[in-house]
Amino acid sequence: MQPEGYSIKKAAMINAIGKYSKVLLSIVVEVVLARLLTPHDYGIVAVVTVFTTFFAIFSDMGLGTAIIQRKNLTKEDINQIYTFSVYLGVILTIIFFFASYGIASFYKSNVYIKVGQLLSLSLLFNTLNMVPNGILNREKKFVAIAVRTLVVYLVSVVITIILAFFGARYYALVFQAISSAFFTYLWNYLTTKPKFKLRYNNSAVRKVASYSGFQFLFNLLNYFSRNLDNLLAGRFIGSTQLGYYNKAYTLMQYPVSNLAGVITPVLHPILSDYQDNKDVLYQKYMNILKLLMAVGVWAEAVCIFAAPEIIGIMYGSNWSNSIICFKLLAISIATQMMSSSAGAAFQALGNTKLMFVQGCINTAVTVVSILIGIFSGRTIYALALWVSISFIVNFIISYFFLVSFAFKNKFVKFIKEILPYIIIGMILVIAVLIYPEKIGRNMYVSCFLKIVYITFIYIIGIVLTGQKKYILSLIFR
Secondary structure (H helix, E strand, O other), rough: OOOOOOOOOHHHHHHHHHHHHHHHHHHHHHHHHHHHOHHHHHHHHHHHHHHHHHHHHHHHHOHHHHHHOOOOOOOHHHHHHHHHHHHHHHHHHHHHHHHHHHHHHOOOOOOOHHHHHHHEEEHHHHHHHHHHHHHHHHHOOOOHHHHHHHHHHHHHHHHHHHHHHHHOHHHHHHHHHHHHHHHHHHHHHHHOOOOOOOOOHOOOOOOOHHHHHHHHHHHHHHHHHHHHHHHHHHHOOOOOHHHHHHHHHHHHHHHHOOEEEEHHHHHHHHHHHHHHHHHHOOOOHHHHHHHHHHHHHHHHHHHHOHHHHHHHHHHHHHOOOOOHOOOOOOOHHHHHHHHHOHHHHHHHOOHHHHHHHHHOOOOOOOHHHHHHHHHHHHHHHHHHHHHHHHHHHHHHHHHHHHHHHHOOOOOHHHHHHHHHHHHHHHHHHHHHOOOOOOOEEEEEEHHHHHHHHHHHHHHHHHHHOOOEEEHHHHHHO
């Protein structure tokens, strides 16, 4: 049964405790690993991760979100879905184990064989984790999820750092993925205890197929839009340059996953309770969206403005090639933070079909952008620019479909609601252009001064656009 009294605010606060505890640890880990491992090491693992992510889509098939959305599923139904995931996990693991030879052939390096075969284990445990994780979210066990996230991450990174210190190189990152997947599954299984049935009955899967099917297709499209850059960069630009790009991309994702990521994981379980009242759902969602954009505009300005200092502090001087790449990718942070929540709104409305349709268009935009970025100059800078452009265009497409067709509201009204934050962003651009670069020669001092400066200008922008009271009311409400 679902516990009462879980607002988005309360759920997000619980999630934030686990999330930001992990962020603090991950920053320390990134600082350490960036000095123990090379861009080439990161590039190798990034290539194989593209393929494990692809197989992971088949491991979920949209069934995890279906468990959350379909409130009429019985315990027996969930056990049958878990049985399906076990058989599916074994099949996918065997296929990926042998597919590693094909990956090595495509990239012309045998190093991908062992790396891929080892990562097939993480694919197995991630597949088995689909149902237990869906159960925890369905029952709104956000405290358990937060604690699990922190503990599992801590254990896995300790193993990774030890291995990297003793010269395991890219295998250290491989074992991080395996240990994280294993301990997450073990924790979730012991918490939810789904039962495996030797004889599988597909009636439960058929019951959610209409919902999960389009969710699966959307995830498949989203995979290509999120991973085609790594896939092609590793082949046509090289694993070392991919390492620089991947590091910049990972750093750019920090504000997206760690600011927006506090709210978006709990949106679907909470908003699904209002699926029969679109007006209430729209109002609650818009409040969250405006808060995400308000935070996103500030984070984007900081990342672009203080990119040299952030890269230097986080990774050291060996990663200076990532600076421009990071700046270009950061252009899309605000729109990414907003877009990250769109899927939860489509899911809560039960309209995964429409989500799939707009996903098709977004994927086409992304593929074209990445191809232009890869082949226009074969540099990670051109790729980063075009990836950012695709994120911004996809944001417009996603919300046109969500607002106009899913919520059936006027898109012009939606633009007017977020217009103040666009104006604030323009004010910050002007402020950055007039900032005297020679202030604060020390890297840490310079970073601090830039963040203070951006924050001060941001507050002025909030006041001038009349958003001060509204933002404060959103936070405390």
